[in-house]
Structure formats: C-alpha cells, structure tokens
Amino acid sequence: MTLRGADEALFRPIRGGNAFEETVERLLSTLRLGVVAPGGRLPPGRELAARLGVSRATLREALATLQTAGYLESRRGRYGGTFVVATPPPGAGPTPGGRSAAGIDDVLAFRQVLESGAAEAAAARSLTRADREHLSARLAGCTGSGAPDYRRLDSRLHLAVAEVAGSPSLTTAVVDVRSRVNELLDAIPLLAPNIEHSDRQHAAIVTAILAGDPAGARKAMTDHLAGTAALLRGFLT
Structure with missing residues (x-):
C-alpha cells in the first residue's frame, strides 16, 4: 500500500x-x-x-x-x-450525546490541569498515616478489579489523590470534572489492555505521591491522563 x-x-x-x-x-x-x-x-x-x-x-x-x-x-x-467494515457501528459517526470535538478537548484539558496538579500537591504534602492508608487502600481496590467495577473504583482512586492533596476546593473541582469525564468514558468500550496499562500507571502515581516526589507524581499522572484522552478522542471525535 x-x-x-x-x-x-x-x-x-x-x-x-x-x-x-x-x-x-x-x-x-x-x-x-x-x-x-x-x-x-x-x-x-x-x-x-x-x-x-x-x-x-x-x-x-x-x-x-x-x-x-x-x-x-x-x-x-x-x-x-x-x-x-462496510457499515460502521452505531455511534461511529457524530460524537455521542451531541458533544463537539472542542467540548471534549475542553473537558480533557481541564482534567489534565486539575488532576496533574492534584497529584503534585499530594506528593508535596506531609501526608498523615490516615492519608497514606486511604490512598493505598484505593489503589489496592482498583488494581485488578476487572471490568464490572473498574470505572467506579478508578474514579474513587482519582478522587482519593485529590482528597490527600488537602484542598477541599480542589477535591470539589476534581469531582466535577471526573463526572464529566465519566459521561465520555461511558460512551466508549472498556478495554482490557487499557485497564492493565492503567493499573501500572496508577501504581506509579501512588508510589510517587507516597515517596514525596511532586515532579514524579505530576509526570505519572500526566502520562496516565494522556492515554485516556487518546482513547476518548479516538472513539468520540
């Protein structure tokens, strides 16, 4: 060809x-x-x-x-x-729910700023024992959870990162953007290779936070969110 x-x-x-x-x-x-x-x-x-x-x-x-x-x-x-295929699957044309490509990019850009910043802020804090246990428990619950519960447990882990950053306003903002992202995620298939990749990236994020490595935590979260963004743009735009 x-x-x-x-x-x-x-x-x-x-x-x-x-x-x-x-x-x-x-x-x-x-x-x-x-x-x-x-x-x-x-x-x-x-x-x-x-x-x-x-x-x-x-x-x-x-x-x-x-x-x-x-x-x-x-x-x-x-x-x-x-x-x-000669006939594409339903929903393969216009973006589901009437969302524009610009609207999807807006959500993903906002998420990137918020969640990468949350990971950096969490790593920069002196975490309490309760913070560490909370974050570790959410990671353990999400890792290897499989398709039926994955998105719920994935969301809870991402929210836990914001929670241990110590800013209620930041947590509220992450809750809002995550709800918007989940609407997009619900419109695409849940892919086993992506789950396995995300599990490894989640571990890297949490490891950097617990080690007190703000730059490493930001990079690990940025890399992780880029993978999700690629899938969403691929399927929805």
Whole structure:
C-alpha cells in the first residue's frame, strides 16, 4: 500500500508512553478520514507495526479491540487480512450525546490541569498515616478489579489523590470534572489492555505521591491522563 501526504502522516510512528491507546486513536482517525475506505484492507500487520513504530503485539491488541467494537473485520485465505467494515457501528459517526470535538478537548484539558496538579500537591504534602492508608487502600481496590467495577473504583482512586492533596476546593473541582469525564468514558468500550496499562500507571502515581516526589507524581499522572484522552478522542471525535 503506497501512502502519500496526509495518508503517510496518519501512519507516522507513535510517539508517547501510551502505545496501545495511541495506536487505537491513530487507527480510528485513519478510518474516519477515509485513508482506508469501507471494505478496504489495512496494510499487512508487519508493515503497519513498522510504520507506527509499535510492537506487533501492541498492534494486534489494537486491531482486536477495533474488531470487537465493530470497526474492522478479519478475513482468512489468500486474499485475507484486516478490512474496514462496510457499515460502521452505531455511534461511529457524530460524537455521542451531541458533544463537539472542542467540548471534549475542553473537558480533557481541564482534567489534565486539575488532576496533574492534584497529584503534585499530594506528593508535596506531609501526608498523615490516615492519608497514606486511604490512598493505598484505593489503589489496592482498583488494581485488578476487572471490568464490572473498574470505572467506579478508578474514579474513587482519582478522587482519593485529590482528597490527600488537602484542598477541599480542589477535591470539589476534581469531582466535577471526573463526572464529566465519566459521561465520555461511558460512551466508549472498556478495554482490557487499557485497564492493565492503567493499573501500572496508577501504581506509579501512588508510589510517587507516597515517596514525596511532586515532579514524579505530576509526570505519572500526566502520562496516565494522556492515554485516556487518546482513547476518548479516538472513539468520540
């Protein structure tokens, strides 16, 4: 498959610490922009992984996710491969709930500022024993929880970070933005690879906070939120 101009730009290497999430976002953008038309075949896996600069395992996970979500289908045989479905799944066109891309970007930017700041502030404090136990308990409850309860427990962990930062006003603001983010999250699939990735990132965030490392806590939270933002933009815009 020969790529030129914008097509080549879409298949440029992924740059960031959220390879799975960013691969899903890039592939969804490729489909929405018509780089591969409905019914068309994606480049072979080896070629596509090389172009995107990701492992073949990461690419397989991303393709499987989009097959499950109804965007792609796999065909076997001499003329097989991964194909774009002729009819996209419901909700694959306009943003669900009438939200604009600008509105989604607004929520995600606000969240990035608030929650990265909350993690930094929490790490800068002299945490009490109760603070430490509270944060550790929320991390333990979320890690490995699985799909049915994951988003509720994930939300509670993020709120706990704000709570131990010691600012009731900050906690209130995080509660508000998290409720807006959850409305967006409820409109996209819950993906097992993303849960596993998030568990590792949550541990890094909490470890930095408990170690009193404000810069490390901010970076870990920023990296984590970037992965979620990539998925939301990929599925919803």
